[in-house]
Amino acid sequence: MLVETINNRKTAGATESTVLGPFHMVTSPRRALGDSIDLIGTGPACVVTGRVLSVGGTPLPGAEIDVWQADDHGFYDVQQPGVQPQGNGRGLFTADEGGAFWFKTVVPTYYPIPTDGPVGTLLTATKRHPYRPAHIHFIATAPGHRPLTTHIFVAGSPYIESDAVFAVKKSLITEFTPVDDPEQAARYGLDRPFCLATFDIILQPNS
Numbered sequence: 293m294l295v296e297t298i299n300n301r302k303t304a305g306a307t308e309s310t311v312l313g314p315f316h317m318v319t320s321p322r323r324a325l326g327d328s329i330d331l332i333g334t335g336p337a338c339v340v341t342g343r344v345l346s347v348g349g350t351p352l353p354g355a356e357i358d359v360w361q362a363d364d365h366g367f368y369d370v371q372q373p374g375v376q377p378q379g380n381g382r383g384l385f386t387a388d389e390g391g392a393f394w395f396k397t398v399v400p401t402y403y404p405i406p407t408d409g410p411v412g413t414l415l416t417a418t419k420r421h422p423y424r425p426a427h428i429h430f431i432a433t434a435p436g437h438r439p440l441t442t443h444i445f446v447a448g449s450p451y452i453e454s455d456a457v458f459a460v461k462k463s464l465i466t467e468f469t470p471v472d473d474p475e476q477a478a479r480y481g482l483d484r485p486f487c488l489a490t491f492d493i494i495l496q497p498n499s
Contacts, residue, residue, distance in 0.1 A: 293458045303496040305347045310443050310459045313429060315368040320358050323383040326481065328396035331380040335364025335398030337486035338468060340444075343391040344432055344493045351391030352495065355434035358384050359395065361427070366403025396480060399468055399487050400426045402450050405457065415456070422456050425449035430493065437495035444491045466491050 293311055300309040323329065344355035360382045362368050369376040387393045404422040407415060415422055426446035433439045443459065444466040445452060452460060468487040471477065477486055 303347050305494060306496040307432075307440055307442055307492075307494045308461045308463050309441055310461060310464065311457060312431075312441050315362075315370055316358075316360060316429065316431075317370070317382060320360065320382045320384040321379040323385055323395065325385060325388060325392075326394055326396070327383065327385075329359060329361070329381055329383040330363075330396065330398045331377045332363065333398075335401075337482055337484060338397050338399045338489065339394065339480045339482070339486055340397060340428065340489045340491065341392070341394040342491040342493060344387045344393065344434060344495065345391055346434075346437060347494055347496050351387075351389075352434040352437065353387060353389045353391055355387040355391060355393075355432060355493075355495075356384060357387065357393050357493070358431040358433075359397075360429045361397065361400045362403055364398045364401055366401050394480070396482070397428070400428060400446065402426050420456060421451070421454065423451040423454075424456055425452040425460065428489075430491075432493045432495060434495055437497055440493065440495055442493070444489060446489075 296311050344352045346352055369380040385393050402423055402425050407422050426449040427443040429443055431441050443464055445460055445464050447465050447467045466489050468489045471488050472485040
């Protein structure tokens with residue numbers, strides 16, 4: 293996180309970056325706006341919406357948003373081959389003409405990072421727990437702008453104040469607001485209550 297923060301100093305107003313993490317795939321499944329990245333359907337439903345903007349507020353139509361997350365039990369698809377279908381919790385989306393994006397998923401949960409090898413030794417030596425708060429990963433790209441790697445963190449998640457990898461930034465903590473309105477659910481193709489998270493991604497132009 294120290295190296296990431298030093299190397300990604302941001303322009304005022306731009307979204308803060310954070311670590312990539314070990315579970316990103318080079319090629320995520322391309323999905324249409326509004327599709328679900330959840331291929332299992334076991335967790336609480338969630339809709340994530342937002343816009344990709346340039347510093348100053350100009351929408352960035354056609355921006356690409358690569359998203360990935362753990363399931364509602366705290367595992368990524370690559371950790372459970374044969375249990376989760378490949379590509380579960382992942383999607384590559386293209387923002388519309390107004391820079392907007394939206395997709396369906398499940399509310400993620402907190403999980404422990406692997407503790408085998410030197411990482412476990414370091415955590416033990418520093419008397420730190422191995423848990424990460426619940427989050428969704430994003431990489432956003434648009435022509436003429438610096439790519440951004442970031443997360444949103446579920447407000448109120450356990451370990452939000454003590455992330456094992458020190459990646460939480462206050463500006464990235466996002467409310468996942470419960471919605472119990474059948475009409476609003478139907479607009480997103482859902483038939484049950486869900487949580488709504490809104491997160492605008494603001495990119496800084498290339499220098």
